[in-house]
Amino acid sequence: MANTIPLLATVPAPAYSYPEFRALVGSLSAEHxxxxxxxxxAFVRFTDQNQAHLDRAHAVPLLPELVAKLAALPRPETWLVLGEAWCGDTAHTLPILAHLAEKSEGNVTLYVVLRSDHPALMAAHQTNGGNSIPKLIRRDAATGADLGDWGPRPAAAQTLAHQLHANKSLHTNQIVKTMNAWYEADNGEAVQQELLKLLA
Incomplete structure (x- = not known):
């Protein structure tokens, strides 16, 4: 269940802590x-498969310079991550964001918000007119002012995804496998490098 942690005024409800989102994915998978x-x-199957991706991604090494940057933020931030249990890109990226928040020495508090629960928030943070996820929205924790966003994928992954989807001979399962392989080979490097530039 969402919202067992106190929510700030700048966080829309319902929202989940990262452990709550993990528990949600597990319970949804168990219930098919x-x-x-x-x-x-297919979404139900991806939800089940994403549990392994969530586990793997949370264990990728964090860039020391990014961890240091987050620990030295000038003001605390709230990170809202729009995602869904079935979304493979969310499963590969969200755990890294959550791990970074955990290592930020209290400067970053992360919440997961489902795209399906927050259409207005998603509409305000579209990518090229589409409701692509995951989408990280950074907010000033005190004022709620938007500090920028990131997503839905690292640039190289976005290029690959466009190429794969443009190839009409590919089945969805082939596209998913290729994207999964890209994320596993990258091992969290690209998203962290892009965040480092974003925070510079």
């Missing part, structure tokens, strides 16, 4: 369901 209104069997 997924988050959001679309209970497509």
């Amino acid at each position: 369901r997924t988050s959001g209104p679309d209970q497509n069997p």
Whole structure:
């Protein structure tokens, strides 16, 4: 269940801590369901598969210079991450963001918000007119002012995804496998390098 932690005024409800989101994915998988209104069997299958991606991604090495940058932020930040249980890009990226927040010495508090629960927030943070996830939204923890956003993928992964989707001969499963392989080979490097530039 969401919201067992106190929410700030700058955080829309419902929202999940990262452990709560992990528990949500586990319970949905056990019930052969997924988050959001679309209970497509493929989405249900991806939700189950994403548990392994979530575990792997949380264990990738963090860049010391990025951890240091977060520990030295001039003001505390709230990170909202728009995602869904079935989304593979969310499963590969969210754990890294959560791990960084954990290592920020209290400067970053992360919440996961489901795209299906927050259409207005998603509409305000689209990518090229699309509701692409995950989307990291940085906010000043005190005022709620937007400090910028990132997502849905590192630039190299975004280019690859466009190429794969443009190839109409590829089945969705082939696209998913190729993207999974990219994330595993990258091992969290690209997203962290882009965040480092974002915070510079």
